[in-house]
Amino acid sequence: MIDINQLKNNEQFRARLLERAPDLDVTKVLELDDNLRKERQKNENLRSERNVGTAKIAELMKTDKIRASKLVLDMKVVGAKIELGDRKIAKLENQIFDMLAKFPNVPSSGVVMGYKEANKVVGSFGKKPEFTFKPKDHVELCTSLGLIDYERGTRMSGSGHWVYIGSGAMLEWALLNYFVDFHTKNGYKFVMPPHLLNYESGYAAGQFPRFMDDVFFVQRGQGTKFDPKAAKFLAPTSETALINMHRGETIPGDQMPIKYFGYSPCYRGEPGGYGASERGTIRGHQFNKVEMFIFCNPDESTMFFDELVKNAEELISGLGLHFNTVALAAGDMSAAMSKTCDTEVWIPSLGYKEVSSISNAICYQARRANVRTKIAQHECSDGVCRKVVKTDYAHTLNASGLATSRLIPAIVEQFQNEDGSVDIPPVLHKYMHGITKLTPQ
RNA sequence: GGAAAGGUGGCAGAGUGGUCGAAUGCGCUCGCUUGGAAAGCGAGUAUACGGCAACGUAUCGCAGGUUCAAAUCCUGUCCUUUCCGCCA
Secondary structure, three states, rough: OOHHHHHOOOOHHHHHHHHHHHOOOHHHHHHHHHHHHHHHHHHHEEEEEEEEHHHHHHHHHOOOOHHHHHHHHHHHHHHHHHHHHHHHHHHHHHHHHHHHHOOOOOOOOOOOOOOOOHHHEEEOOOOOOOOOOOOOOHHHHHHOOOOOHHHHHHHOOOOOOOOOOHHHHHHHHEEEEEEEHHHHHHHOOEEOOOOEOOOOHHOOOOOOOHHHHHEEOOOOOOOOOOOOOOOEOOOOHHHHHHHHHHOEEEHHHHHHEEEEEEEEEEEEEOOOOOOOOHHOOOOOOOOEEEEEEEEEOOOHHHHHHHHHHHHHHHHOOOOOOOEEEOOOOOOOOOOOOOOOEEEEEEOOOOOEEEEEEEEEEOOOHHHHHHEEEEEEEEEOOOEEEEEEEEEEOOOOEEEEEEEOOOOOHHHHOEEEEOOOEEEEHHHHHHOOOOOOOOOOO
């Protein structure tokens, strides 16, 4: 949710927003907002009148019952007016909210306009492997190495599901352990959130109501009428849970930043068929992901964005994989984000595929989730300094760190040998119980 | 899952229709006192929105209702605690 005051008073803000989304009816929202302010003022005055009258009645009750009962009649009329005004206000608020909820975040400075084709590679790491033989694709490799059983996954749960088995499960677990160690060393706090989240959490994360069809709702038992506000849904990413760690809270500024990393399986509807480019584990209904999430003071989010990008890059570099970092154009970022970089790992049979998405939501998510920060400042005038505490919305950032389901394809394809074996990245050895090389079974 | 009790400011805790944005205590801030500290004394101390300000409005878990007037009465709901049941 953007700040309507910014929209109203900050021309640059408005221009930049309209550049990202030219069709927004800004005039209409501001007009509604103007009406709202007027109606509110009107009603506040009426309330004030009633408060005065009510106090008067209390006093008159003791001395002059007749005048008191006359006043009661007057106040009834005022009360009716207030009720009418309240209805008008509620209607305006809803209209404004509905419109504003669809407004995307304002792109940070430096973010280029345009769509996917305007994305720009800003970093390239490692070397693209060159094969002296015909490389196999990840589905073939994972099958021949006995890492993943696609068919049995489909049998159990339908398309978009797979089973990690044996050294495949171990490799998956090793990656997660590697991430956990990395983030812990960097001072991030480990969070294992519930997988089932309530409606309010989905709303605060900015996923509802828009993406309600993309998540899996669950309810207990059968025959109960489905009610999305009462049902729970499976987290599509632990980000959804992490933003809600501090929903509705005001965090003292000196406790910022709060750096979390969460692990959860991610459950997603992913409607539509899977093309050849998304075979295997590239896109599924359930995958594992570790997510970094930062709450910080407004002036720090730019700095932490860079930190998150660096962390994601180090994680992938650590595995020895070749990948690019790409700055997304405004049209390719999700609506809630002000700035996004993707890291795209090289999967020889497919090209570059996103494994991490790093975003700065600035105050957009925090407004929705109502997360604030209290910042103490020293304000000096005439040589006298005073401590002034200001409350402002926090900034939030998130970054995958990382999703495993595209890393395994990248690992098996980039590190494959002619004989069909695959070398395991050295950083994972300590989690692999002595396995350093995967060989066909 | 069943039963009971309860949700009030940073914390504890009073308040059962008007004098309540809310006693009192603790904590915190500033000042006095002191060589310094403690104690003592005095003043202050919730948040949001609107307004240059004076000030106004709203908020006692949440949502409705009754009333001229609700922390207080009524209904629903969520959460917490305790007891019982069931259980990985």
